[in-house]
Amino acid sequence: MFKNARFVAATAVLAALALPVAAQDASTVLARVGDTEITLGHTIALRQQLPQQFAQVPDETLFPAIVQQLIEQEILNQAHAGSLTAAERLMLENENRSFVANAALVRAATAAVTDESVAQAYAAFAEEFAQGEPVIEYHAAHILVRTEEERDTVVAALAEGRPFEEVAREFSIDGSRNQGGDLGWFAAGVMIPDFQAAVEALEPGQVSEPVQTRFGWHVIKLMETRNQAVPELDEVRDELVTEIQRTATRALIDSLRDSVVVEDLSEGVDPTLLSRTDLLDE
Template identity: 40%
Template sequence: MSKTLMKLSAAALALSFALPVQAEELTADSVVATVNGKEITLGHMLAVRSNLPEQYQQLGDDVLWDGILDQIVQQQVLATDDRANETKRVTIALDNEKRALLAAEVVASVAKEALTDDAVQAAYDAEYANAELGKEFNASHILVETEEEAKAIAEELKGGADFATLAKSRSTGPSGPNGGDLGWFGPGMMVEPFQVAVEGMEPGAISDPVQTQFGWHVIKLNETRNMEAPALDEVRDQLELTVQQEAVKAYIEGKMASAEVTRTDKADVDTSALSNIDLLGE
């Protein structure tokens, strides 16, 4: 082999060793560091990353890599120090952490298994299929500052004056230029005195003056209609959450019912012990 070819082969070999391992080639078991022979894996880093506060989650992977790995390496160095004793406090904390993580795994598994298209459809049908969703209202109003003005306008309207014309010339509300038109609204969308007045009216009727914090209103109910159920996709997120919550609740209740549980009656203990952190030792 010529010297030129040998140099090219050596350069290519060096370059191949220098290339970074691609993300798709890594697994949770991929070793990213060793500390006195103890392996630190990508999985360890991922577990730390998943528990970072939201503000740190937004940082780039390149920035987080160094910070997370430095932290784990430092912790591993200290964890093998002669002063690193597994005290009662550490043992109990590990017990609690393992218990919480295993319980969370069960909850996640149950929630995932419960989330099917059929379950979401059933939840939608139960919520909306035969439900009385109430009415929507289409109304117009004229807003003025005093009760006297409102009474005078109501009299004019009952005498045959055109509502939209009076609204444009007399209303102080933002809907005045549009003839007082408020469009469609459902139960609870207006302030209470206004909503109560509208719900007690018949289409085409003109109200007596109604006072709210905005002033005095004269209301015309234009028409009503029955509210329609939203499309399934519009409420899918909430339905999925409901399906999962109910499945998890039912699963926990079932497991609790079959578990053998004994509890110390708190009447038999001094509950102030719960504040004595010193019981965990140094």
């Protein structure tokens, strides 16, 4: 984006543009191209628009490069603004429209998210969750082996009365072996269907017959079940914020739409015209 030569000249440009600190604000003029002024505010705004990879670049390096970037852009703008093609003019109109619309939506979305709105959204979520069908969670362990011979060895070891956890640590090939096969708590839909069906068929304390899945042979022990508790706010905050913002931006659009006359004249127009780029040729 920036010419290497600009970085080499950083010190010289900074010295030339140095101004008393007390006099500097967003309106401070840093350069002029004809009658057009480039201000400190322009450079700050462009700094905010740079790609993420520039975030760690020191301001001392970026500042002169940004100033020169804006100068060169304005030179090109003044020379070519009046010679844009039809397609380019339409693209510029679309970009301006998109930028203004996005800025309005971002302001509305940001303003809508407050401690109070999040708390209200969480209260409504918790109430709805409590009124819904209980979600059962399962606490289970398993022993996973590859072959039928290993499966039979595991079954025999358990039949001898050896503790499930001990057999899991000795024979299981799953990462849970170090926890005695303990898989922790999970709800329906987390495990693969055949495994889940076997878990749901058990009573707490029971051990299943061997179950074959694409991973191998499982022997499963169901320890306990419980109804899923309402998730903590921190667990659902991102989803709540997204919904608050979606609602706020939709409300803004709807309220503005009601205040202006909108005529949608697109019905009946051939949709294939969308690909007719030749219509933009002058």
